[in-house]
Amino acid sequence: MNHPTCRHLVLVLGDQLDAGAAALRDLDPARDRVWMCEAVDESTHVPSHKARILLFLSAMRHFRDALEAEGIRVHYRALDAEADPSLAVGLAEAIRILRPERLILTEPGEHRVLAALQGVAEAGAVPLEIRPDDHFICSRADFDRWAAGRKGLRLEHFYRHLRKREGILMEGPEGAAQPVGGQWNLDQENRKSFGRQGPGMVPEPIGFPPDAVTRGLIPLVERRFANAPGSLERFDWPVTAVQAREALDEFIRNRLAAFGPWQDAMWTGEPYLYHARISAALNLKLLDPRAAIDAANAALEANQAPLASVEGFVRQILGWREYVRGIYWREGPAYLDLNVLEAHRPLPSFYWTGKTDYACLGASIAQVLEQGYGHHIQRLMVTGLFALLIGVEPREVHAWYLAMFVDAVEWVEAPNVIGMSQFADGGLLASKPYVATGQYINRMSNYCRHCRYDPKESVGETACPFTTLYWDFLDRHRDRFANHPRTALQWRNLARMDSERLGAIRRQAAALRDGLATGESARG
Incomplete structure (x- = not known):
């Protein structure tokens, strides 16, 4: 026995x-x-x-x-x-x-x-x-109770629910507490670009050079995973709880104050800017989300960071991170196969190599290959947007993000890609598709200055592929979105376009997609 x-x-x-x-x-x-x-x-x-x-x-x-x-x-x-x-x-x-x-x-x-x-x-x-995993502030059971009977599961409603329940960034008597500063959402203050002058001197985030344990693993990874994408040359991520806390403290001290206004901005050669670089530590559970929220709140109370920056940071952790986990578990494994826009094209090969003459994609993908990192706008409005516009199979996009980012674990990555980035869930997570022309990238970065394509143009040899594909996306999905309350303006702009120009855009978009499928375009 x-x-x-x-x-x-x-x-x-x-x-x-x-x-x-x-x-x-x-x-x-x-x-x-x-x-x-x-x-x-x-x-x-x-x-x-x-x-x-x-x-x-x-x-x-x-x-x-x-x-x-x-x-x-x-x-x-x-x-x-x-x-x-x-x-x-x-x-x-x-x-x-x-x-x-x-x-x-x-x-x-x-x-x-x-x-x-x-x-x-x-x-x-x-x-x-x-x-139950009580690392999270909202349990799966609590999320399901909140979601029960709701017509839509919107982040803003969930975020306010948790703010009230946890008493985070709230003031006033119990039962009648209001958000600090009188507003729940300060996003309008947190969408600045650097302009032509650029960000200037940005504090370098703390790094953690490989110790003996990590150094001993490098040959193993290089040998056993020789064909894996990416590089280990700049590996300096926190690998212990002590290091994760040091990374948090350094962010709060040096970059939180500027995080809010410029959290959506991008700049060549600046992979981190004012971002915290703690998402991987949070997702491996080396860092408790409550510690991050408490540290940001303490900085607000000590007048070390403005409310807009603190609220923007708290929204990412208390709101978005908890929200996408709830969506992931509530929807189940079938969520990964949703594809309401019927997108079936393969992911372009340059996503794995970075070899493209599209400056924004080249810079963003090269950064990921080198460091395993890109901030949320590089993910949503550069690499994710392009995949959405050309119509890549959402499951392929999901696999790429899960593979390429050091902070990727499926519960957080899948809803961000399937729902937020690719709109494959039909609006369960995000109320509208996040689509834009190359003008958005031009406004939020300096990528377009180094690109042969003109973000203002949609037709011709120098037309920006993002701009061409944007109008083509609107045209292809006109029936689905033309009367949508949050997208109607975009489709009204399409309706004003003359048929000859729209026909040229359709032809150029088709040629772009076909060229990507055969590897004949977007090469570096």
Whole structure:
């Protein structure tokens, strides 16, 4: 008879590196074990950026070492062992060796992973206890209660609900509290561009050069994932909770005040500008979102940052981050296959190489290849916008974002791409498609100064592809959006265009799309 060698086997995934996680809370070092696994399939089910792979592996090993320093026994399956199992195979092996009475798991961040682990537990006839992930401010159950019976699940309504419930950036007596400053939303103050003069001197964000653990992993990543996209030359991401807190503190001290006004601006050679660069630490659970919100609020109270910047930062974490997680779990795995605009074209190959003569795309993709990072406007209004305008299969766009960004985990990435960026969910998440001509990019960046294409032109050899494809998008989707209350103005502008010019735009857009499909255009 096989007797258990441990009471509980606590499963810790690569994006659950929180010492206070629900699964670890009542762990008994004498009777329980922690299981962690560096699984090949977690880096290859999409062709992950080398920096993303290295970040996960290094953060996992640092977390393992911290647990062991506390006297906790960790059953750790390293990628450089003799065999490289999938997550499911690794867990099945651990169950066979340790024979636990029970498996305990904090809610995973991905449907695929949850299903795989549930399948192993069932096959091994071991009870699996799944605990709510209280890293988040709004539980899945709370989100479902908020969403129940609503015609639309709008961010603004959810954000106000959480602000009230949590008392964040609120003032006044309980039950009658109002938003600090009298307004819920200060977006209008947070959409400035740098103009022709540029941003000037921008404080460099703190970086964390690879330590011994990270340096030891670099040859492994380069060898085992030689064909993966991206570079490790500038890897300096936080890989521990201490480093994550240092990154937060540096942002609050040096860049939060300017974050709000210029959070949508872009500039060549400035990948971070005033952005926090803490999203990866948040999503690996190295940093608690409450700590980030509290730090920003403290800066407001100390007059170290204006309300517009603090509100814009809080909105990203308390509002958007919690909101997209709720959408992801509420909608289920089928959400990833939504495609209401019937977009079926392949993703252009230059998304993986950066070799294009479109300056904005070239700069944004080269930055991602080098650093695994791009801020939200580069994602939404450059790389995402182009994919939307040419009609790329949303699942392909989703796979690219999940692969290429160090902060990408599916619960946050998929709704941002499927819903916000590609409008593939038909308006469940975003009320309208985010489409614009090249003039938007010209206004918010200096990319167009270095480009052979003119953002004002839609037809001709120097016409900006974004501008051509914008009008073609409006034309192709006229029936769906012409009477939409938030898009009617754009389609009225289309209606005023003479038929001859519209015909030329259609032909040029078709040639652009066909050229991208054959690799004959957009080459560097």
